[in-house]
Amino acid sequence: MALDTIYALASGSPPCAVSIVRVSGPRARPTAEALTRRPLEPRAARLAALRTSGTGELIDRGVVLYFPGPASFTGEDVVEFQVHGSRAIVAAMYRALSMFEECRPAKPGEFTRRAFENGKMDLTMAEGLADLLNAETDLQRRQAHTMMEGGIRDQAEQWRRGIISILAQIEARIDFAEEDDVANTENPDMSRSLSELTNSMDAVLATGDRGASIRDGASVVILGPPNAGKSSLLNALAARDVAIVTPIAGTTRDPIEAQIDIHGIPVTLVDTAGLRESADQIESEGVSRALRRAAAARLVIWISDNDARLPAGVVGDDMAVLNVRSKVDLSPPETNPSAGFIPISSRTGQGLDTLLRRISETILDDAKIFEPALVSRSRQLGQIRRARSILDGIAKSTGRPELAAIDLKAAVAAIDNLIGSIDNETVLDEVFSSFCIGK
Numbered sequence: 001m002a003l004d005t006i007y008a009l010a011s012g013s014p015p016c017a018v019s020i021v022r023v024s025g026p027r028a029r030p031t032a033e034a035l036t037r038r039p040l041e042p043r044a045a046r047l048a049a050l051r052t053s054g055t056g057e058l059i060d061r062g063v064v065l066y067f068p069g070p071a072s073f074t075g076e077d078v079v080e081f082q083v084h085g086s087r088a089i090v091a092a093m094y095r096a097l098s099m100f101e102e103c104r105p106a107k108p109g110e111f112t113r114r115a116f117e118n119g120k121m122d123l124t125m126a127e128g129l130a131d132l133l134n135a136e137t138d139l140q141r142r143q144a145h146t147m148m149e150g151g152i153r154d155q156a157e158q159w160r161r162g163i164i165s166i167l168a169q170i171e172a173r174i175d176f177a178e179e180d181d182v183a184n185t186e187n188p189d190m191s192r193s194l195s196e197l198t199n200s201m202d203a204v205l206a207t208g209d210r211g212a213s214i215r216d217g218a219s220v221v222i223l224g225p226p227n228a229g230k231s232s233l234l235n236a237l238a239a240r241d242v243a244i245v246t247p248i249a250g251t252t253r254d255p256i257e258a259q260i261d262i263h264g265i266p267v268t269l270v271d272t273a274g275l276r277e278s279a280d281q282i283e284s285e286g287v288s289r290a291l292r293r294a295a296a297a298r299l300v301i302w303i304s305d306n307d308a309r310l311p312a313g314v315v316g317d318d319m320a321v322l323n324v325r326s327k328v329d330l331s332p333p334e335t336n337p338s339a340g341f342i343p344i345s346s347r348t349g350q351g352l353d354t355l356l357r358r359i360s361e362t363i364l365d366d367a368k369i370f371e372p373a374l375v376s377r378s379r380q381l382g383q384i385r386r387a388r389s390i391l392d393g394i395a396k397s398t399g400r401p402e403l404a405a406i407d408l409k410a411a412v413a414a415i416d417n418l419i420g421s422i423d424n425e426t427v428l429d430e431v432f433s434s435f436c437i438g439k
Helices: 028-036 087-098 110-117 123-133 138-148 151-175 190-205 208-216 230-238 281-295 352-364 378-397 401-419 425-432
Strands: 005-009 016-024 046-051 058-067 078-085 103-105 218-223 256-262 265-271 299-304 321-325 341-343
Touching (some): 005 087, 016 028, 016 087, 016 110, 028 046, 028 058, 087 103, 110 123, 123 138, 123 151, 123 401, 123 425, 138 151, 151 190, 151 378, 151 401, 208 352, 218 281, 218 352, 230 265, 230 299, 230 352, 256 352, 265 352, 299 352, 321 352, 341 352
Parallel strands (some): 218 299, 299 321, 321 341
Antiparallel strands (some): 005 016, 016 078, 256 265
């Protein structure tokens, strides 16, 4: 248990209706009882006058809650003060708490880090909490909850048990090699067990890009010739006037962005200059910027009002592209878009739902676009890939059981690193520094 007691604001910044000041550590209870001048009962909300320890000046009247450890968020004694949410009251609470010995302001993520260190959550659950605090879309919220509730931890524990089972069999061969009933016994299920483990890891790794797209979002760039309807499409999908729309070709020069939620995916939609050769130096620079943004995008929407195709070499061969036929409300009824084009009208809204669905399916590269992924961070994917690679090489060392045992122990270590069972201060510092101070 940490020797010092920490405090911080655990609610939104004032002014607000109510502010929650959280205190955690061995001095949490006596500090709170000194401010309230009364003993605290576990998990009982009490209205109390909060007074400074020195002069007894009234700070505020608020609700006080005491959660004794280890049955608390951090695993330590925790007290929460619910006070009126003015800046002056919160500042006065901070001054009063700072007067107590061994009490100090919390660092970013320190409450959650103590919860991790006290066994209240593993590292993937802490990362899920961080994602939940930053969630802006419903799919991000659901994915964060999946991680917080131990989705990847439960899967990792299954992998760990499977690897240890194989390791025990191999070590039995090593330790009892001279005994005929062990040394001459081959396990026909070992290869199958390894195959099941690697297949399970492959299935989780296959969702990594989808999880990262849900967590981090994706860039979608709109390309097309001048006056094809790029800016109108941006405005229609953003449901507001983001870009200027005129009949004058070359109106858009710099890329214009709008942040939108497409089926739970945070998308940065980028309108760009119309692609054409131009003697205008400014317009030419706009085209160059459009191409640079497209090269770094997750998806390109090619829009044309006459079924013109995306010119060869504009984007890489591996770039995902959706072809869109615009202004279909102005086309003769008998005119149908070419095969592979999505017909839309930014003015009437025709085809926009279809386009949004195709965008989300393409970004996630999966028909199950509403299912959260188990993993979403490069750190998590890296440890799973490491374990997967080690297991892949086990078959090559079956004739050398000592080498296989060493490799299996390394695979277990990778799984332990995934859920944070092995301390790595650099990794922990990086994870918890992303939290706000009150968490």
